[in-house]
Amino acid sequence: GQQVMQIPQYQHVQEGEDFTTYCNSSTTLSNIQWYKQRPGGHPVFLIQLVKSGEVKKQKRLTFQFGEAKKNSSLHITATQTTDVGTYFCAGPSYFMDTGRRALTFGSGTRLQVQP
């Protein structure tokens, strides 16, 4: 079945440093989504990328979707303590045999920011 892998699993940075997490899918994705989960919280939808090579920005966050639509990255410029949390990528899975249309999540990258 489809697998979505993320690296690194964990990163500890000093406030002000940049951070990047990478996501790779075993299959081509129609779109990719990113979520952020604060400690003790629930995943919150950040963004969705649909087009090959697409780049989207949200303030200090830059999201990229690979040309082959199998990989993606999230880059945070000049991290702040409010960026602390786990970042998940997720791709839609379509299973013809079961009819499942659900998201398959990556394992997440936990970001810790040192003030």
Add this chain to the structure above:
Amino acid sequence: EAGVTQFPSHSVIEKGQTVTLRCDPISGHDNLYWYRRVMGKEIKFLLHFVKESKQDESGMPNNRFLAERTGGTYSTLKVQPAELEDSGVYFCASSHGGIPWGYTFGSGTRLTVV
């Protein structure tokens, strides 16, 4: 609009007991999903409802887990009897339409089995 609501937020039960988790999706969202995150690992799919029908329950760990969505509104997930490895955070999510665009997650139920 009201978000996805889950109840309870926390539950601590003894091994062998029964627990029922509830999820109220966003009104009008036909698609309802249950996911679980265990020990800080990935968010794993459990099952998917379209209205009151189970579209796919292949992610359910075993037959100790039973999910229902009577009337196509709220859903319940029952664990009976609970085992230690069932501990984790159970998230419910809903979405509109047949293609999973951005999910709206509930705040989750943290289940601890002791």
